[in-house]
Amino acid sequence: PWVLAVNGVDAYVTPDWYVSVDQVPTWLYQAVHLTGPVRTLSGYELAVQIDRLSAKFEGRMAPKKPWTSAKMTAARLEALKKGIVGLAMRVEDVEGSFKLNQTKSEADYAAVANGLAAMPDHGSQTIAQLMREARPQAFAVTNNETASLEGSM
Numbered sequence: 190p191w192v193l194a195v196n197g198v199d200a201y202v203t204p205d206w207y208v209s210v211d212q213v214p215t216w217l218y219q220a221v222h223l224t225g226p227v228r229t230l231s232g233y234e235l236a237v238q239i240d241r242l243s244a245k246f247e248g249r250m251a252p253k254k255p256w257t258s259a260k261m262t263a264a265r266l267e268a269l270k271k272g273i274v275g276l277a278m279r280v281e282d283v284e285g286s287f288k289l290n291q292t293k294s295e296a297d298y299a300a301v302a303n304g305l306a307a308m309p310d311h312g313s314q315t316i317a318q319l320m321r322e323a324r325p326q327a328f329a330v331t332n333n334e335t336a337s338l339e340g341s342m
Contacts, residue, residue: 190226191225195223198315198316199219200218200308202216202301203304207293208300209296217288218316219316219319225280227279228276228279235273239270240258289319302316
């Protein structure tokens, strides 16, 4: 069996975001590990896969007319296909893996999520949202403190 690691979103965390001292930089992430036997695609299956993948990605380039393998001579396409190894996996096990600062205190957790939420990149924004969904109680304290401060002004 093979193991295929599929990465999801990830985000860098600076130690400066933590409330606690003596922290190190880290990455928060999502990943899935797929396990199962793998086989090599036949020549026909590889041709079908090339056409499907190119149709998918060429479709994103509209209004450009899509490239298709039919634009190539058969001999050239066959020669190039020899440099491609197509694989198919029969997935027998799926294991999700994620690191969202689960072991950190509520204060550190909320501070990191807030720091990530302020970053412009998609990965940081998504990880921040996942953190909020996973531990909403960490933000209730922050929100209550903010409301108390605003009420006393």
